[in-house]
Amino acid sequence: MTESTPPAVRTEAVWKTFSQEAEEVHAVRDVSLVIAPGEFTALAGPSGSGKTTLLNLMGGLTRSTRGRVLVAGRDLTEMSNRELAQLRLEEIGFVFQAYNLLPVLTAVENAEFPMLLQGVPLEDRRRRVRELFEKTGLTGLEERRPGKLSGGQQQRVAVIRAVASKPAMVLADEPTANLDSSASEALLNVMYDLNQELGVTFVFATHDVRVMERSRRLVRMVDGAIDSDETRR
Amino acid sequence: MQHVGVITLLALRNLRRHLRRTLLTALAMLVGGSLLIFSLSLGDGTHESWIDSGVRMGTGHVTIENPNFQVSRKIEDRLSADTRAAVESALRAPGIAERVTVVSAKMIVRGLASSAAGARPVQVIGVDPLAEVAFSTLDDQVVEGRYLEPDDGLAAYVGVDLVESLDLRVGSRLVLTAQDVNKDIAAQLVRVVGVFRSGVSAIDQSLVHVPRDTAGAWLGSGQDVTNVGMLVAESEEVPRLVSQLRARLAEPIDDGILRVIDWREAMPELNAAVAIDDFGNYLIYGILFVIIGFGIVNTVLMSVLHRHREFGLLQALGLSPRQTGALVLVEGLVLTAVSAVLAIGLGVFITWYFWGDGLDFSSMMSNEMTFSGVVIDPVIIPLFRVARIVQALVFMLLVGGIASIYPAIRAATIDVSESMKFER
Numbered sequence: 001m002t003e004s005t006p007p008a009v010r011t012e013a014v015w016k017t018f019s020q021e022a023e024e025v026h027a028v029r030d031v032s033l034v035i036a037p038g039e040f041t042a043l044a045g046p047s048g049s050g051k052t053t054l055l056n057l058m059g060g061l062t063r064s065t066r067g068r069v070l071v072a073g074r075d076l077t078e079m080s081n082r083e084l085a086q087l088r089l090e091e092i093g094f095v096f097q098a099y100n101l102l103p104v105l106t107a108v109e110n111a112e113f114p115m116l117l118q119g120v121p122l123e124d125r126r127r128r129v130r131e132l133f134e135k136t137g138l139t140g141l142e143e144r145r146p147g148k149l150s151g152g153q154q155q156r157v158a159v160i161r162a163v164a165s166k167p168a169m170v171l172a173d174e175p176t177a178n179l180d181s182s183a184s185e186a187l188l189n190v191m192y193d194l195n196q197e198l199g200v201t202f203v204f205a206t207h208d209v210r211v212m213e214r215s216r217r218l219v220r221m222v223d224g225a226i227d228s229d230e231t232r233r
Numbered sequence: 234m235q236h237v238g239v240i241t242l243l244a245l246r247n248l249r250r251h252l253r254r255t256l257l258t259a260l261a262m263l264v265g266g267s268l269l270i271f272s273l274s275l276g277d278g279t280h281e282s283w284i285d286s287g288v289r290m291g292t293g294h295v296t297i298e299n300p301n302f303q304v305s306r307k308i309e310d311r312l313s314a315d316t317r318a319a320v321e322s323a324l325r326a327p328g329i330a331e332r333v334t335v336v337s338a339k340m341i342v343r344g345l346a347s348s349a350a351g352a353r354p355v356q357v358i359g360v361d362p363l364a365e366v367a368f369s370t371l372d373d374q375v376v377e378g379r380y381l382e383p384d385d386g387l388a389a390y391v392g393v394d395l396v397e398s399l400d401l402r403v404g405s406r407l408v409l410t411a412q413d414v415n416k417d418i419a420a421q422l423v424r425v426v427g428v429f430r431s432g433v434s435a436i437d438q439s440l441v442h443v444p445r446d447t448a449g450a451w452l453g454s455g456q457d458v459t460n461v462g463m464l465v466a467e468s469e470e471v472p473r474l475v476s477q478l479r480a481r482l483a484e485p486i487d488d489g490i491l492r493v494i495d496w497r498e499a500m501p502e503l504n505a506a507v508a509i510d511d512f513g514n515y516l517i518y519g520i521l522f523v524i525i526g527f528g529i530v531n532t533v534l535m536s537v538l539h540r541h542r543e544f545g546l547l548q549a550l551g552l553s554p555r556q557t558g559a560l561v562l563v564e565g566l567v568l569t570a571v572s573a574v575l576a577i578g579l580g581v582f583i584t585w586y587f588w589g590d591g592l593d594f595s596s597m598m599s600n601e602m603t604f605s606g607v608v609i610d611p612v613i614i615p616l617f618r619v620a621r622i623v624q625a626l627v628f629m630l631l632v633g634g635i636a637s638i639y640p641a642i643r644a645a646t647i648d649v650s651e652s653m654k655f656e657r
Contacts, residue, residue, distance in 0.1 A: 053650075061549060062650040082553045089551025096549075096653055099542050104246035116239055117551050161550075173653075 006073030008169040008201040009035045009058045014067035016053050016224075027053040029224040030067070035203060035217075037168070040195045042204045042215035050224035051205035052173055058203065059092050059171045060084040072168040089117055093162025093200075095172040100158035101146040107157045108133070108142035114165040125164075132160040136190045152183030156190055163194050169201035176208045188214050236556055243547075244563040251536065255568060258532040262572030262629065263579060265525045269518055269625050270580020274615035275592070276514045280507045281616050284468045287503045287607040288496050289370050290436065293337065293462030294471050295478065296499050300492045302459055303499070308342050308414055314456040316490055323481040324463065332465055332474050337361065337368035338458040340448045344411030346391075346441060350400035355439045357409055359448025359458075368464060371429055371442065378403035378427035385444050389423040392437035393430045401425050409441065414453040421451040432608045469618070471495045503607060522632045529636035533565050537640045544644050545652030558645030562637045569633025573626050581622070584615045591615070 016028040028050045035041055043051040056062040057069050060076045069076040072091050076084065088094075093114070101110045109116075111132070112125040120128075133139050136156045146154055155175055162170040172191070176184035192214055194200050204211050212218055220228040248255045288294050297320050299310040312320065317338060323329065324336055340359035345352050362381035366372045371390070372380035381390050389407055401407060405425045413419040423443055431437055449455045465474055478493045485491045497504040537544070544557050552560075591614035 052654075056650040056653075059549070061653065062648075082555065085548060085551055085553035085556075088549060094549045096546070100546070102243070102543060102546065104243060104250050114550055117236055 005037060006070070007034045008037045008039065008072065009033075009203070010068075010070040011054070011057065012068040012070075014054075014057060014069060015065045016050075016057060016062065017065040026224050028057065028064075031224075031226055032067075033219065033226065033229075035169070035201065037201050038195070038199045039217055040192065040202050040215050041217040041219060042206050042212050043219050043221060044206055044212050045221035045227070046207065049221040051221050053224075054221070055171050055173050055203065055205040058169075059094060060088055089114060089165075091168040093165065093167040093170040095155065095158045095162050095170060095175045097174040097177045098151075100161075101149075101154055103146050106143050106145055107138065107149060107153075110146065111157050111160040111164055113161060114167075118165060120165070128164050129160060132164055135193070136160060137186075150183070152179050152187060155179060155183075155187050159187065159190055159194070163198065163200050166198075167200075169203060172202060172204045172206075174206055174208070175204065176206070176211060181210075184208065184210055236552065240556060240560045240563055241567075243560055244567055247536070247540075247560075247564055248568060254532055254536070258529060258568060259572040259575070261525050261528045262569060262633070263576045265521055266573055266576020266625065266629050267579035267583060268521070269628070270577055270622065271583045271587075271615065272514065272518065273621045273625060274580075274584040274617055275613060276511070277616040277618055277621065278591070278614045280510065281468060282610045282613060283503065283507065283607050284496060286370070286610065287500055288462075288464065288468075289368060290431065290433070290607070291462075291496070292339070292460050292499050293335075293368065294465045294468060294496050295463050295474055295493060296496075297461040297478070297482070297491055297493050298459060300489055303494075306341070306343055308340075308412060308452060308454065308459070309416075311340070311454065311457045311459045312461065312491060316485060317456065317458055317461060319485060320461050320482065320491070323478060324461075326477075326481055329474065329477050329481065332470055332477075333463045334466055335364065335367045335464040336461065337364040337463075338445070338461045340445055340452070340454060340457070341459045342411045342448070342452065344409055346395060346399060347408045347410065348399040348401055348405065351398065353395060353398055353438070355395065355409070355441050357411060357441045357443060357448065359445035360442050361445050365442070368462065371431065371440075374429040374431050375427050376430045378425065380427055380429075381442055381444055385426065386447060387421070387423045388426040388444060388447070390427045390429060390442040391425055392440055393428055394434060394438040395441070396425070396428050398438070401428075403428060407441075409443070409451070411452065413451070414457075419451055419453070421447070423447070468496070506607075518628075522628070526632045526636040529565060529569070529633055530639060532568075533561060533637050533640040534643065536564070537561055537644045540644075541647060541652045544647050545649045548647070548649045549653060554645040557647075558641040561641040561644045562634070565633050565637025565640070566630065569630055569637075573629040573633075576629065577622055577626060580625070581617070584617050587615050588617065 011031050011033045014028055014031045015026060018025045018027055031054060043054060045051050057064055064077060071087060074087060079087065108129055111129045115125045133142060138153060138156055141149060141153060176187055179187060188210060191202055195202050217231045219226055299312060302310040324333055337360065342357050344355055344357050346355040362383050376393060381388055403425055407423050407425060408420055409423060410418060410420045465471060475493055475495050479486060482491065482493060547557055548554065591612045593612050595611035
């Protein structure tokens with residue numbers, strides 16, 4: 001990372017507090033984290049450890065109670081809902097655990113949806129998406145609706161959608177949780193290869209050991225705070 | 234707004250996705266909308282029939298008279314022969330002549346009709362028999378004898394109730410007494426040539442038609458008249474004709490010699506009846522469409538609640554909250570617009586079907602029904618008006634739009650992170 005290139009995401013003493021039956025629950029406590037462009041990072045921890053909330057904070061899907069979140073150098077805490085939507089469109093790709101695709105669109109339409117919103121011309125959209133379909137072994141399934149795809153195929157389409165528009169980073173929340181081991185492995189390979197070949201930054205919230213093993217940086221969370229931050233070779 | 238194309242595409246696909254739900258809602262709109270079109274046409278047809286009956290019995294769609302005549306009803310508040318000539322000249326002007334279908338100049342006075350059996354207060358109208366045949370429907374309502382003819386001199390056409398109360402028959406002599414132009418009481422002997430039954434008791438008791446020349450000679454008014462009445466093809470043309478005539482006759486109007494009034498001013502009771510009936514109809518349409526509106530709210534809201542996660546996903550992918558709301562609004566509007574267009578087609582077809590012979594309600598009316606001097610025709614012919622189609626279309630779109638607002642707000646204000654939570 002050079003001085004002129006801002007981190008893909010930076011959190012500065014971020015807190016997220018929910019009110020629950022007159023009690024305050026701190027889902028994320030004082031988390032400061034810097035993720036550089038091109039990283040393949042996993043946020044791990046048991047259920048309720050705050051990894052999904054931290055991922056949502058990084059993606060501007062929820063607002064911090066205290067502290068700052070910066071994506072590609074832009075401060076999310078200062079932004080309106082409309083600006084956050086624009087930032088998500090330009091800088092962030094999402095892969096969720098399930099129901100990732102819009103049921104009324106075909107696989108190829110789903111994959112190119114962010115580019116459609118960005119106004120990328122049809123030919124460019126189709127070229128980029130077809131390349132990624134080929135790379136991920138989905139060729140021939142372009143015109144299928146999500147209901148006609150397996151869980152693994154749907155997740156791969158979601159990954160293509162997340163990376164095709166060339167965002168600053170992809171946030172993936174338990175992307176393998178609903179997949180069997182071979183589909184999980186295949187999906188991880190796809191994401192790993194895209195990270196290696198295209199330099200796309202991936203941040204996962206996961207408790208899947210396979211994801212943790214493949215990640216080059218593992219941030220463990222306990223009770224909303226960072227417990228350990230380990231970089232592997 | 235950005236992404237209009239994407240939002241429209243998603244809206245259309247979403248409507249197709251739940252086809253049965255979409256079709257059921259569209260069907261409710263279709264039935265409601267076509268009923269609205271047909272009811273509006275029927276209502277307009279009814280009102281046109283009332284207005285036609287009223288103006289033919291009265292002084293026309295538009296009448297020109299002395300400014301004081303409506304209140305005084307006195308012979309001194311009449312239009313001179315010169316003024317009448319100026320009015321008739323204005324009626325021949327281009328733009329006016331094409332609009333006016335019939336003109337009838339009348340001398341209307343209050344007086345007394347007497348026979349050997351007694352006397353009754355009456356309204357005597359001096360008419361040009363030929364013009365009046367085209368203007369009024371009274372000649373069709375003859376029950377004995379005939380209507381006035383151009384060669385008639387001392388002839389009278391009277392109502393059945395007057396005939397009964399004065400013990401008259403066709404050929405009987407009758408003395409009419411009224412104030413003449415010199416404010417003297419003048420009497421005129423006439424002979425009954427025909428008897429009519431209008432169905433309106435007040436008219437059958439008190440109306441007497443005599444030839445205008447006879448009235449002029451009797452009252453000393455010559456070619457003067459109290460009113461120049463005219464009919465148009467459809468009452469909607471009245472405002473335009475009135476303004477044209479007011480422009481043409483600006484000078485005598487400014488001098489206080491005459492005024493141009495429409496049937497609404499001349500017959501305020503009829504105007505009120507039409508307005509009240511319209512209000513009642515609009516109230517029913519309103520209630521009908523509130524019910525349909527709730528149906529649309531239900532359909533669109535259910536669709537929003539079922540697609541909570543989908544809206545979260547759309548916002549995560551870059552659609553703003555406002556654009557997410559717009560998607561729901563477009564779905565509601567597209568559904569309404571398509572239903573409205575089909576409803577208009579069906580409504581126009583039903584209107585067209587009944588246009589020829591009309592709807593006969595005579596089985597529901599035991600006797601002739603009347604109000605304010607208007608005989609209600611039991612056969613109603615729907616009246617098709619383009620303006621009503623536009624009104625109905627706007628109304629339906631408004632209902633659809635308003636009904637979609639709450640679901641749209643729900644979609645726009647979802648908590649994205651909550652909606653994307655996966656229940657483990």
